[in-house]
Amino acid sequence: MSWSLIFFLLVGAVSLAAALGVVTxxxxxxxxxxxxxxxxxxxxxYITLDAQFLAAAQVIVYAGGIVILILFVIMLIGGxxxxxxxxxxxxxxxxxxxxxxxxxxxxxxxxxxxMMGPSEESAALLRGGTPExxxxxxxxxxxxxxxxxxxxxxxxxxxxxxxxxxxxxAGEGIPSVKANE
Amino acid sequence: MVETSYYLVLAAIIFTVGATGVLLxxxxxxxxxxxxxxxxxxxxxxxxxxxxxGNLEGQIFVFMIMAVAAxxxxxxxxxxxxxVRHRQSINIDEINLLKW
Numbered sequence: 001m002s003w004s005l006i007f008f009l010l011v012g013a014v015s016l017a018a019a020l021g022v023v024t025x026x027x028x029x030x031x032x033x034x035x036x037x038x039x040x041x042x043x044x045x046y047i048t049l050d051a052q053f054l055a056a057a058q059v060i061v062y063a064g065g066i067v068i069l070i071l072f073v074i075m076l077i078g079g080x081x082x083x084x085x086x087x088x089x090x091x092x093x094x095x096x097x098x099x100x101x102x103x104x105x106x107x108x109x110x111x112x113x114x115m116m117g118p119s120e121e122s123a124a125l126l127r128g129g130t131p132e133x134x135x136x137x138x139x140x141x142x143x144x145x146x147x148x149x150x151x152x153x154x155x156x157x158x159x160x161x162x163x164x165x166x167x168x169x170a171g172e173g174i175p176s177v178k179a180n181e
Numbered sequence: 182m183v184e185t186s187y188y189l190v191l192a193a194i195i196f197t198v199g200a201t202g203v204l205l206x207x208x209x210x211x212x213x214x215x216x217x218x219x220x221x222x223x224x225x226x227x228x229x230x231x232x233x234x235g236n237l238e239g240q241i242f243v244f245m246i247m248a249v250a251a252x253x254x255x256x257x258x259x260x261x262x263x264x265v266r267h268r269q270s271i272n273i274d275e276i277n278l279l280k281w
Binding site: 004005012015031032035038039042046048049051053054057058061069070073074093104125126133134145153155159163164 | 195206
């Protein structure tokens with residue numbers, strides 16, 4: 001067993017444990033921190049996959065932006081909103097887990113056609129996924145999608161502003177979510 | 182060098198955990214995080230396959246997905262906050278205005 005495989009198994013195990021933590025935590029704050037762990041381990045895996053620029057972008061966008069945003073929202077609406085696990089419908093848990101197992105079997109079956117690692121020349125084509133390599137692709141061949149993404153982000157910014165705006169005359173701010181029904 | 186199929190299986194498992202979380206949990210915030218996790222596992226498959234075929238287009242695609250995820254988070258959380266203002270709840274069983 002090579003070192004790179006051991007490293008992959010370790011990081012993958014941490015990532016998987018964090019993913020399970022997101023789903024099973026009682027408190028949303030704990031879920032958010034597990035999510036942060038999951039994103040960080042995925043960034044490590046990106047580096048092993050010759051995607052250096054995307055590893056950095058993963059840390060900046062997901063860990064630095066999205067998790068912080070989620071934590072802000074938890075702070076705004078109160079973190080003590082524990083699980084409203086469907087007590088009124090006991091079958092939902094069984095059905096959910098069964099559907100999950102079926103999904104896993106199907107995806108694993110399709111992914112198990114053994115793909116070996118890349119050949120030498122295809123690894124050379126990737127040029128390590130450095131910012132230079134990705135940037136040259138992005139700003140020559142994919143310049144139009146890039147501009148469209150900029151437009152999308154602008155629209156999302158305006159949409160979030162409009163949705164999150166305080167209503168006229170409602171000055172009391174956001175009330176904390178009342179405890180579990 | 183680790184085989185590509187290992188990465189694909191890991192991504193499949195993380196995706197399944199996220200999908201199961203969406204089915205099991207009732208807290209809208211946690212469902213949101215599970216969706217983010219599923220997006221990330223798909224990113225992992227794209228990057229693994231980009232390495233497999235030696236093609237940078239997979240990585241460009243992941244870049245675009247990251248931008249879309251950021252936009253989705255901004256708008257989704259704004260909707261969540263607007264809903265909390267009106268209904269004082271983030272339990273998705275109570276967010277049922279569009280259900281007939």
